[in-house]
Amino acid sequence: MSISIFPTLIHYAPLGTTKLIKELKKEAYQIRDYDKEGQKWCKTNYPGGYTSYQTLSSLHTFSSTFETLEKSIRKAVKSFSKKLQYDMRDKEFFMTDCWVNIMPKSVTHPMHLHPLSTISGTYYVSTPKGTSSITFEDPRLPFYMAQPPRPFRYSITPKAGNLVLFESWLRHEVAANQAKEDRISISFNYHWR
Ligand SMILES: [Fe+2]
Known part of the structure; x- marks a missing residue:
């Protein structure tokens, strides 16, 4: 028998309604068009794309649509934290940042x-x-010494209307978008108190 210890968990599941997704898409473009300072920042730091990460990173306090999204995400975060075995008695999660890409x-x-x-x-x-x-990277990678080759990355090709959650220390990347149309997402961070 083998026992799995200290697993790395990723949550991937549907969230929200078609109406919410449609509204978020509309607002994503409105935010981009409004955020001239962000557009300027992206020219140097996010070539070809737009992110509000540097300029409008509290969208959950800025728009009722994002506020609605936050409430649903918070429930998912709470449930995910149980699987992570966090002791959250008398504690709560709160969103610190929320931005559009x-x-x-x-x-x-x-x-x-x-x-x-x-x-x-x-x-x-x-x-x-x-x-x-x-794509997520195996967090044990820095500790590998004499391991033979084995998969050290795991990829999810996301579908609109789905939520991905992970512990914030888990390294990840997004490869070059191959779609002709824009890939739009909303990223966020949670802390606890
Ligand atoms: Fe990220």
């Missing part, structure tokens, strides 16, 4: 983690045919 064809998002956060994730709003995957 618009990735036209060929735009990539390099390997990163979400420092100083507890649980992070992404909600997918638009995932046209050819949408790039989100």
